[in-house]
Amino acid sequence: MKIAIVHEWLVTWAGSERVLAEIMTLYPEADLYVLFDRLPSDKRSALPRNPVGESFLGKWPKIDRLYRNLLPLMPAAVESLNLKDYDLVLTSSHAVVKGLLLHSGQLHLCYCHTPPRYLWDMTEAYFSRSFSGRLKRAAASLFLTRLRQWDYRAGQRPDAFIANSEFCRQKNFPDLWPSLYRHPSTGRY
Incomplete structure (x- = not known):
């Protein structure tokens, strides 16, 4: 069985990177x-071990400072x-990496640290300084709406989710993954 592990990005050494290292230890043959x-x-x-592949963002200069703006x-x-050559993909x-496009026959398991807080429940806290002024707020509202719609659809793609804690599971996964999101059209949970 050919296995891939996919992580968002590597910029700092924090909690999700520590978990990634443990996952990599469990699957030493994985790319x-x-x-x-x-x-x-x-x-x-x-x-x-080091990554074997990056997205097109890996070619951007200063991506480590710009990625939040991208x-x-x-x-x-x-x-x-x-990732078409892999039988099992662990994210x-x-x-965003839960939103991988895979082929039928590939198994996708997602270890979810948390849903993207900046899209769902902490938007104001994340973007209040970045988007001051009417024009910036209007642009942010447009792209955040589209990102929420994409994130809702992306949440349907994994075959199964693993929450990182009982707290996260109870808060975000009471029944099924989509229930943690507000519906893109209505804005309701």
Whole structure:
């Protein structure tokens, strides 16, 4: 069985990266893919091995400083990853990698650290400083609506989800994955 592990990005060494390292230890034969890799060299040794593939965002200069501003490109970046040769794809997601496009016959298991908070329940906290002024707020509203719609559809793609804690499961996965989202049209949970 050929296995791929996909993680959002490697920029810092924090909680989700520690979990990623543990997942990689459990599957030593798996290949690692990321949207982009800018992990500092002093943190590199904490990962069991380096990524074998990146999305087109990996070619962007200064992506480690710009990636939050490139949020509207994230769905296209994750959908651009070609994982057709793998039987099992494990995603480590707190943002977009759950939205991979896979083929029938491939199994997709998503370890969900949290749904993207900046899209659903903490939007104001994440974007209040970035989007001051009417024009910026209108543009943000448009792209956030589209990202919510994409994220809702992307949440249907994995075959199964694993929540990172009982708290996360109870808060976000009471029945099925889609129930944690507000519906893109109505805005209701």
